[in-house]
Amino acid sequence: MGTVVPSMQGHSGRGVRMVIEIVLLAILLVAMAMSTKLVKIGSGADSQTAQFEPAAYGKKQFPKTRAAIEKRAIAADTLAAAIAKDPDAAGKQYGVAGGGVGPEMSVKFTGVAGKEDSGVYEVKVPGLPDSLVVRVQTGPAINGTDLRDDTGDITFGQFTNQIDYQNAGYAINSEMKKEVLSKIDTAKLTGKTLSVVGVFQLVNPNGWLVTPVKLDVK
Numbered sequence: 001m002g003t004v005v006p007s008m009q010g011h012s013g014r015g016v017r018m019v020i021e022i023v024l025l026a027i028l029l030v031a032m033a034m035s036t037k038l039v040k041i042g043s044g045a046d047s048q049t050a051q052f053e054p055a056a057y058g059k060k061q062f063p064k065t066r067a068a069i070e071k072r073a074i075a076a077d078t079l080a081a082a083i084a085k086d087p088d089a090a091g092k093q094y095g096v097a098g099g100g101v102g103p104e105m106s107v108k109f110t111g112v113a114g115k116e117d118s119g120v121y122e123v124k125v126p127g128l129p130d131s132l133v134v135r136v137q138t139g140p141a142i143n144g145t146d147l148r149d150d151t152g153d154i155t156f157g158q159f160t161n162q163i164d165y166q167n168a169g170y171a172i173n174s175e176m177k178k179e180v181l182s183k184i185d186t187a188k189l190t191g192k193t194l195s196v197v198g199v200f201q202l203v204n205p206n207g208w209l210v211t212p213v214k215l216d217v218k
Contacts, residue, residue, distance in 0.1 A: 052164040058171030061154075062179060065172055066213040068151045069106045072096075073197050076109035076134070077127035083205045084129070091202055096152040102202040104150040107210065109134070109196055113189040120209070121189055123196070136196055136210045138186035139177055145169035146211045147176060150199040173211070180215055193218040 074094050082090035095103030111125035111134065119141060123134045137143065148154050148169035159165040198212035 052160065052167065054167045054171035055174075057168055058173075058175035061168070062147070062172050062175035062213075065147050065151055066176075066179075068153075069147075069199050069213045070108075070197050072106040073108040074106065076107050076125050079105060079107055080128050080132055083202065087202065087205050095202060096150055104146055104152075104199055105202050105208075106150060106199050107197075107208070111194060111196075113192050113194050116190055119186065121194075123194055131206050132208070133206065134208045134210065136194065136198065136212055136215070138184070138189065138212075138215075139181050142173040142177060142211060144201070144209075144211060146199045146201055147172040147213070149201075176211070176213060180212060184215060184217055189217065 072094075079090065079094060082094065091103035091105070095105045097103055109123070109125045109128075111123040113136075114122040114124055116138075119139050120135050120137055123136055125134055128134065145166075154168065156162070156165045159168065195214075195216040195218070196210060196212050197214040198210040200208040200210045
């Protein structure tokens, strides 16, 4: 009767598999370590994941928005003539692509405030055609996201979600109300001369709804 010799093939196979598993585990641990980023609380990187604070954002952003609009603002008569000639060309030359159906246009003008409707005044601006109706928002409600969209520097990708992106627009509007409109008796503007720097979205060439960043009353 011959001697039975244990087979080493099974043991060898298990050993090779064990070595492979150990190597793969080591590679995984190294990769995890390399991809892990330690963030110190209170650092700049940590603030990127902090909850969005609209009031703080608006306070920081509005001065930048106002400066950009004032720098780019075109006299209303020049802008109106360009729009009447070719709205698309005027939008490309003077405007910034907005988040809606038309470009954002920065404008400046002086005119007499007419009738008011829910905080929006019609303004008669010399040199503009009678067919063009210019209106200015004075609150208490400031509608739209023109102040957010006019610079072209604020994009959805800078925010965690759509709610924060929308709140950014509200925040800038709110800060504008504090910095500009709170200093004016907006209930008694009819018949007074207004000097305005602001922005509107070019949707209707014959109707501008201007959100101001500067409003002086004479």
